[in-house]
Amino acid sequence: LRHLANELEQAFGIRADVCSADLAQPGAVDTIVATAARMRLDIDILVNNAGFAATKGFLGSEWKELHAEMQVMMGVVTELMYRLAPAMKARGYGRIVNLASLAAFAPTAPSMLYTGIKSFVLNVSEAVDMELKPYGVYVTALCPGFTWSEFHDVQGTRSLTNRLPGFMWQDAETVAA
Numbered sequence: 001l002r003h004l005a006n007e008l009e010q011a012f013g014i015r016a017d018v019c020s021a022d023l024a025q026p027g028a029v030d031t032i033v034a035t036a037a038r039m040r041l042d043i044d045i046l047v048n049n050a051g052f053a054a055t056k057g058f059l060g061s062e063w064k065e066l067h068a069e070m071q072v073m074m075g076v077v078t079e080l081m082y083r084l085a086p087a088m089k090a091r092g093y094g095r096i097v098n099l100a101s102l103a104a105f106a107p108t109a110p111s112m113l114y115t116g117i118k119s120f121v122l123n124v125s126e127a128v129d130m131e132l133k134p135y136g137v138y139v140t141a142l143c144p145g146f147t148w149s150e151f152h153d154v155q156g157t158r159s160l161t162n163r164l165p166g167f168m169w170q171d172a173e174t175v176a177a
Contacts, residue, residue: 024068048077053114094137102145144175
């Protein structure tokens with residue numbers, strides 16, 4: 001992480017700080033919030049982009065893996081908004097971007113929590129946006145389709161997804177923009 005932070009600092013002339021926390025573990029958000037407080041950082045922009053999906057279906061997965069998936073992709077997203085939004089509201093400015101997915105609008109696949117989780121992220125983003133918008137804090141749910149990343153490699157679905165037509169894919173830079 002420090003190496004990547006150094007690269008970003010050199011490439012963009014910014015300061016990049018590092019806070020390492022396993023988001024699947026209880027207390028991860030406490031670590032993030034405490035680190036920001038210790039560094040006296042006012043967080044104006046929050047991008048919730050961490051995630052993964054169980055690889056063996058619902059009953060084929062260990063509960064620990066499913067719980068971690070829900071913790072990272074729903075619990076942490078919600079808790080970070082809850083913990084950081086009050087200061088944004090008090091300052092009258094804030095931006096929160098939650099990575100949902102086109103999957104939030106799709107019929108669910110058998111044995112997958114992923115589409116339900118992404119639907120949750122979309123819906124909670126809309127609800128929190130309605131509450132905070134009058135205070136200058138905007139919440140956006142980003143809903144990209146297939147994006148080239150290591151996600152499908154980790155999932156073990158690269159050979160399957162590579163069969164999809166090229167027009168269905170986006171690169172990470174386009175999604176970020």
